[in-house]
Amino acid sequence: MRIELTVNGQRQEADVWEGESLLFALRERLGLPGSKNACEQGECGSCSVLLDGSLVCACLVLAAQAGGHEVVTVEGLSNGDGLHPVQEAFVEAGAVQCGFCTPGLVVAAAELLRQNSDPSDDEIREALSGNLCRCTGYAKIFDAVRLAAERA
Numbered sequence: 440m441r442i443e444l445t446v447n448g449q450r451q452e453a454d455v456w457e458g459e460s461l462l463f464a465l466r467e468r469l470g471l472p473g474s475k476n477a478c479e480q481g482e483c484g485s486c487s488v489l490l491d492g493s494l495v496c497a498c499l500v501l502a503a504q505a506g507g508h509e510v511v512t513v514e515g516l517s518n519g520d521g522l523h524p525v526q527e528a529f530v531e532a533g534a535v536q537c538g539f540c541t542p543g544l545v546v547a548a549a550e551l552l553r554q555n556s557d558p559s560d561d562e563i564r565e566a567l568s569g570n571l572c573r574c575t576g577y578a579k580i581f582d583a584v585r586l587a588a589e590r591a
């Protein structure tokens with residue numbers, strides 16, 4: 440089936456199979472590999488994207504369900520060629536090790552700061568609770584979100 444959707448501000452069309460996930464369509468059909476595929480079960484958050492402004496796991500959304508809707512991936516967060524402030528903060532705080540979790544965390548953190556520019560530690564913890572990281576122990580990730588919030 441053919442779907443039309445808006446991805447990172449651009450109208451896109453894709454031929455998808457009925458059971459195909461939005462994550463697969465983004466990565467394999469639309470050339471956007473930033474959203475990562477780790478668990479495919481909604482457990483890790485590495486595939487986090489915004490669907491009509493709501494944070495979702497793209498592995499749990501059918502591509503067909505996204506037809507007619509607006510998707511923002513990690514590739515679409517920044518304006519132009521530069522990094523998004525949350526991406527800059529992750530780099531500066533040393534919050535990236537293998538990097539597999541990073542796109543999902545960046546999308547989740549950017550959405551948190553869009554809604555709440557001065558989150559408490561508990562609010563950061565809750566906002567990122569759906570995103571797992573096997574490498575960092577989370578301390579540097581929290582530092583990065585605080586750094587981005589200070590600069591917001």
Ligand code: FES
Pocket residue numbers: 475476477478479480481482483484485486487496497498499
């Ligand atoms: S790949 Fe989607 S939540 Fe893990």
Ligand code: FES
Pocket residue numbers: 534535536537538539540541571572573574575
């Ligand atoms: S940096 Fe490796 S999983 Fe988070």
